[in-house]
Amino acid sequence: MQIPKSENFRLPFVKKEKAADRTYKFYFNRTKKDFRFLPGQYIKISLPNSSSDNRGVSRYFTISSSPSESDYLMITTKILRSTFKNDLFNLQTDEEVEFFGPLGKFVLDEDSKSPKLFLAGGIGLTPYRSMIKFSSDKKLITPHILIASFKNESQILFREEFEQIQKKNPNFKIIYTVTQENIGKKFLTNEVGRIDMDMIGRNCPYFKSCEIYVCGAFSFVSGIIAMLVNGGVAREKIKKENFIGY
Numbered sequence: 001m002q003i004p005k006s007e008n009f010r011l012p013f014v015k016k017e018k019a020a021d022r023t024y025k026f027y028f029n030r031t032k033k034d035f036r037f038l039p040g041q042y043i044k045i046s047l048p049n050s051s052s053d054n055r056g057v058s059r060y061f062t063i064s065s066s067p068s069e070s071d072y073l074m075i076t077t078k079i080l081r082s083t084f085k086n087d088l089f090n091l092q093t094d095e096e097v098e099f100f101g102p103l104g105k106f107v108l109d110e111d112s113k114s115p116k117l118f119l120a121g122g123i124g125l126t127p128y129r130s131m132i133k134f135s136s137d138k139k140l141i142t143p144h145i146l147i148a149s150f151k152n153e154s155q156i157l158f159r160e161e162f163e164q165i166q167k168k169n170p171n172f173k174i175i176y177t178v179t180q181e182n183i184g185k186k187f188l189t190n191e192v193g194r195i196d197m198d199m200i201g202r203n204c205p206y207f208k209s210c211e212i213y214v215c216g217a218f219s220f221v222s223g224i225i226a227m228l229v230n231g232g233v234a235r236e237k238i239k240k241e242n243f244i245g246y
Contacts, residue, residue: 004036004037004041009035011096014093023155024089026091028097031071041063044099044101055082063101064130110134110135118212119146119213119214121216124217136168140171146174146175147191149178150178156178208237
């Protein structure tokens with residue numbers, strides 16, 4: 001597996017779509033740009049005309065589209081109170097945006113035959129959208145199990161799309177869990193509560209033989225990795241990606 005070389009390039013903005021509570025998908029046209037990346041990589045976006053704050057006019061975002069989706073590049077992010085996010089949200093159709101990438105080694109190796117266990121905390125689900133869509137489009141037969149944790153059901157991402165992939169692909173299984181809903185509510189998720197070893201064992205009994213990917217906020221990633229290692233998972237089987245900020 002060869003990591004593609006990073007480069008500077010520009011793409012026109014196409015549209016945005018609401019994905020969950022305060023979370024949007026942003027699409028950029030890449031039909032005229034031969035941009036190569038691996039599922040799971042990220043990019044730097046610069047908005048030079050942005051009203052700069054103390055973090056500058058650039059941010060890093062996971063590419064949530066798949067390399068197999070050749071018409072567009074997509075990112076998915078929360079829209080919080082920052083000048084950069086406000087300017088991103090207000091992009092106009094055909095407005096050109098500066099990119100640099102791809103970046104990162106938290107990627108899916110399509111040649112690996114090991115089963116995959118993906119563990120996500122909140123917006124940390126975004127690189128798995130690229131990986132799972134790629135795996136589905138390529139018809140890979142390797143088992144993929146995803147367990148994604150959100151505070152509540154309004155924040156869940158890619159639910160309908162993943163459920164459609166799961167119906168068509170017996171090698172893919174999606175488990176959503178929520179951590180801050182009222183006890184006693186009738187849930188639409190598979191699980192309730194934080195990801196723990198019991199939850200992993202119920203849904204992926206062969207987890208010790210998997211390549212395990214962990215992505216989310218630093219506290220989520222560090223806690224999950226410590227739990228896995230204490231549970232007997234070899235550290236070299238674990239890949240991680242920390243989301244420092246949104």
